[in-house]
Amino acid sequence: MPWWQAVVLGLVQGLSEFLPISSSGHLRLVPWAFGWESLSESHRRAFDVALHFGTLVAVVAYFRNDLRRYVVDGLSALGRRPASADGRLAWYFVVSAVPAAVIGFLLESRFDDWFGDPGPIAVSLIVFGLLLLWADTRGRRDRDLDSVGLRDALIIGFAQVLALNPGTSRSGITITAGRLLGLRREAAARFAFVMGIPVIAGAFAFEMLGLASDGIPNGLVSTMAIGVITAGASGWLAVWGTLRLVTTRTFAPFVIYRCLLGLVVLVALAF
Numbered sequence: 001m002p003w004w005q006a007v008v009l010g011l012v013q014g015l016s017e018f019l020p021i022s023s024s025g026h027l028r029l030v031p032w033a034f035g036w037e038s039l040s041e042s043h044r045r046a047f048d049v050a051l052h053f054g055t056l057v058a059v060v061a062y063f064r065n066d067l068r069r070y071v072v073d074g075l076s077a078l079g080r081r082p083a084s085a086d087g088r089l090a091w092y093f094v095v096s097a098v099p100a101a102v103i104g105f106l107l108e109s110r111f112d113d114w115f116g117d118p119g120p121i122a123v124s125l126i127v128f129g130l131l132l133l134w135a136d137t138r139g140r141r142d143r144d145l146d147s148v149g150l151r152d153a154l155i156i157g158f159a160q161v162l163a164l165n166p167g168t169s170r171s172g173i174t175i176t177a178g179r180l181l182g183l184r185r186e187a188a189a190r191f192a193f194v195m196g197i198p199v200i201a202g203a204f205a206f207e208m209l210g211l212a213s214d215g216i217p218n219g220l221v222s223t224m225a226i227g228v229i230t231a232g233a234s235g236w237l238a239v240w241g242t243l244r245l246v247t248t249r250t251f252a253p254f255v256i257y258r259c260l261l262g263l264v265v266l267v268a269l270a271f
Contacts, residue, residue: 001047005036006223010230013051014058017200017231018193018238020132020172020254021261025121027051028166029265032118045210046217050224052204054231059197061232062239066194085146092148093191096157097198100170103161104199105206111164122265124167129258132172135179136251143182145191152181156191160199170196175251185246193239 012030016023030036060067074090077083115124159177163170171192178188216224245253 001220001223003223003226006047006226007230009047010051010054010227011234013227014055014231014234014236015238016169017055017196017235018059018171019242020169020175020251021258022121022125022128022167022169022172024163025125025167025169028116028121029118029261033268045207046220046224047227049204049207049211050227051231052200052207054228055235056197056200056204057228058232058235059193059200059239062236063194063197067197070194089145089148092150092153093195094198095150096153096160096191096195097202099154099157100160100163100199101202104164104203108164112166115165115167118265119269120165121167122262122269124165125258125262125265128162128168128172128176129255129262132176132179132251133255135176136185139182141179141182141184143187144184145187148183148191152178153195155181156195160195170199172254185251186243189242189246 008030009027012026013023015021016026069086070090070093073084073087074094077087077091115121156174156177159173160170162168162173171189174192174195175185175188178191179185183191
């Protein structure tokens, strides 16, 4: 893989992992659109490790103060009755990650086989984008994070399972669920980003197991380093930019982008 392709894919992963536009869908559409040669399985696995590590570093770095508080209060909640609001929320983040972790472990490859081609990805971009717009604009949405309960965490967690479908967007579908449950835009986005940390960490750990057994392919170390840096930097900017944007704007710009991209892909496939 040339270094510039690593830069492009790192930027795509970092931005689309946290913007509600689907990282898995973009990572399939970009090589397809530009006709890049497919990587071998060992190369793809190694590069996926690098990209997930970059985005994991980005989101942990951005929410480092929040995470420190959640960890401390979450552990304290084990022996404290009643638990603090942050202590309860910490465990709700853990609970919300369970459905996607279990179902993803069992069926992720099946989802790739069923829906990993450009056509289904394009349809998913449009359909789940319109669903986000509907959830974002209907009714009153004024709940904050401290109002999140176990039922909310489970609903958002099961919504995250849909992100196993390339083109759905993990952040997009969890923000959609959060908005439907009445969370403010910033609260929905924050919950989506933080709840994604265990999932991203799990994906990184799972891929690391394969990399540990296979080893890093020759000539890929520098490319992986580029992927880590670009995914990390662009991921941090995506989190920062999204949280700033949604304080004053709707998610409509992301929906418009998703629909336009989906239509372009469908037209390209038709002709």
